[in-house]
Amino acid sequence: xxxxxxxxxxxxxxxxxxxxxxxxxxxxxxxxxxxxxxxxxxxxxxxxxxxxxxxxxxxxxxxxxxxxxxxxxxxxxxxxxxxxxxxxxxxxxxxxxxxxxxxxxxxxxxxxxxxxxx
Amino acid sequence: xxxxxxxxxxxxxxxxxxxxxxxxxxxxxxxxxxxxxxxxxxxxxxxxxxxxxxxxxxxxxxxxxxxxxxxxxxxxxxxxxxxxxxxxxxxxxxxxxxxxxxxxxxxxxxxxxxxxxxxxxxxxxxxxxxxxxxxxxxxxxxxxxxxxxxxxxxxxxxxxxxxxxxxxxxxxxxxxxxxxxxxxxxxxxxxxxxxxxxxxxxxxxxxxxxxxxxxxxxxxx
Numbered sequence: 001x002x003x004x005x006x007x008x009x010x011x012x013x014x015x016x017x018x019x020x021x022x023x024x025x026x027x028x029x030x031x032x033x034x035x036x037x038x039x040x041x042x043x044x045x046x047x048x049x050x051x052x053x054x055x056x057x058x059x060x061x062x063x064x065x066x067x068x069x070x071x072x073x074x075x076x077x078x079x080x081x082x083x084x085x086x087x088x089x090x091x092x093x094x095x096x097x098x099x100x101x102x103x104x105x106x107x108x109x110x111x112x113x114x115x116x117x118x
Numbered sequence: 119x120x121x122x123x124x125x126x127x128x129x130x131x132x133x134x135x136x137x138x139x140x141x142x143x144x145x146x147x148x149x150x151x152x153x154x155x156x157x158x159x160x161x162x163x164x165x166x167x168x169x170x171x172x173x174x175x176x177x178x179x180x181x182x183x184x185x186x187x188x189x190x191x192x193x194x195x196x197x198x199x200x201x202x203x204x205x206x207x208x209x210x211x212x213x214x215x216x217x218x219x220x221x222x223x224x225x226x227x228x229x230x231x232x233x234x235x236x237x238x239x240x241x242x243x244x245x246x247x248x249x250x251x252x253x254x255x256x257x258x259x260x261x262x263x264x265x266x267x268x269x270x271x272x273x274x275x276x277x278x279x280x281x282x283x284x285x286x287x288x289x290x291x292x293x294x295x296x297x298x299x300x301x302x303x304x305x306x307x308x309x310x311x312x313x314x315x316x317x318x319x320x321x322x323x324x325x326x327x328x329x330x331x332x333x334x335x336x337x338x339x
Contacts, residue, residue, distance in 0.1 A: 007216045017206040024198050024332075028191070031337035043333035051326045058209045058322045065147060068154045075158030079165040086169050090176060 006063035016057045023050050134310040146312050153316045157323050164282065164327050171275045171334065178268050185264075185272030186338045188253055190244060194336035197240050198328065204233030205325040211297075212318040215311035220304060223314070227298045230321070234291045241284055248273070276335055283331060286324045293317045 027046040031039060056062040061069045132142055139145035175182045211226035252260035255277040259270035297317055300306065306314055 007213060010210065010213070013206060013209050013213070017202060020202045020205075021199060024195070024202065027333055027337065028195055031333070031339060034339065039337075039339040043337055044330075047330050047333055050329045054205060054322050054326050054329070058205055058325075059319055064150070067151055071151065071154040071158055075161045079161060079168075082162075082165060083169050083172060086173055087176065090173050 006060065008057070008060075008063070013057065016053055019053055020050055132309065134305075134312075142309055146315075149312055149316070153319055157319060160286075160323055160327075164279070167275065167279050167282065168330070168334075171279065174271055174275065175338075178271060181266045181268035182272045183338055184266045185253075185269035185276075186335065188248070188251065188273075189276070189336050190247070191336050193240050193244055194332055197237050198332045200233050200237050200240070201325050201328050204230050204237070205322050207233060208318050208321045212311065212314050215301075215306040215314040216308050218308050220301060220306070223301045223306060224298065227294050227301060231291055231294050231298070234287050234294070238284060238287055238291075241280065248277075279331055279335070283324065283327055286327075290317070290321050290324055293320070 023046050027043055030042050030046070033039075035042065055072065061072065135142055135145060139148065207226045207229040211223055211230060214220075214222035214226055248254070252262075253273050254260065255274040256270065259273060261269070294317060297314055300313065
């Protein structure tokens with residue numbers, strides 16, 4: 001008696017590994033070419049393709065129950081909302097670009113000690 | 119195993135079936151949903167760090183760009199290859215359990231542990247370089263002569279993200295040793311391989327996180 005889990009062939013897993021390694025080489029070589037702001041888009045795009053390959057084939061989302069995929073994708077969507085709103089917030093704030101955070105000395109007002117007599 | 123199970127009145131031919139489940143399939147599906155929920159919490163745990171990284175990187179692009187030149191791209195690339203390969207051996211371990219191949223299950227679990235060990239070994243080499251140069255997180259940063267102020271921030275993220283990831287690798291190695299012990303004992307078969315399957319899922323998620331960490335930390339432009 002076999003369980004209902006899908007058993008893929010060793011060859012198909014080998015092909016996925018080959019694709020992942022190829023994409024790793026591609027992402028490293030793409031990083032050595034200056035494409036301006038497209039570099040990060042390409043790097044994250046390739047990373048997302050690789051992550052999808054791992055999720056679909058190695059993590060068996062392709063053959064498993066759809067519920068698992070729904071859980072996974074909804075988690076990624078919420079992470080996207082988290083990231084997007086934080087970046088929108090940061091980009092629309094009126095903060096002078098060259099970093100106040102780094103250059104300003106830590107000039108907090110001296111904290112008064114505990115008042116005597118209490 | 120089957121003869122010892124036969125002596126039990128309940129679940130006679132399914133020694134690992136809990137009494138509140140109707141079938142091994144139902145049990146495996148129910149626990150798999152729980153595993154995926156756990157994986158989502160892991161994504162959100164790392165997600166906080168990724169969002170922090172994105173915010174700081176967008177605010178201090180020059181500092182991050184200069185700081186990342188201290189990282190060794192070749193070592194990062196080798197580690198990516200090692201980790202992808204370990205995912206491959208792990209998925210073959212799961213497959214061996216599904217096909218009742220105990221010998222291969224043990225071999226592939228061992229190979230996965232070896233890959234994880236190589237990954238951590240290379241990470242240690244990288245960390246010790248950073249320690250010697252004073253490229254430490256936060257207030258421990260003591261590297262001098264940075265062309266751009268604020269490079270310490272990159273290393274705060276670098277250590278927190280790769281450190282948390284490394285802890286996950288260590289945990290994965292521990293889990294695989296536990297699997298190895300159970301595999302030697304002959305617990306797993308095509309009917310029952312949920313622990314192998316789930317450690318595999320966890321391991322692939324750790325791999326996915328590295329798939330994003332590598333370009334973000336090592337390949338910035």
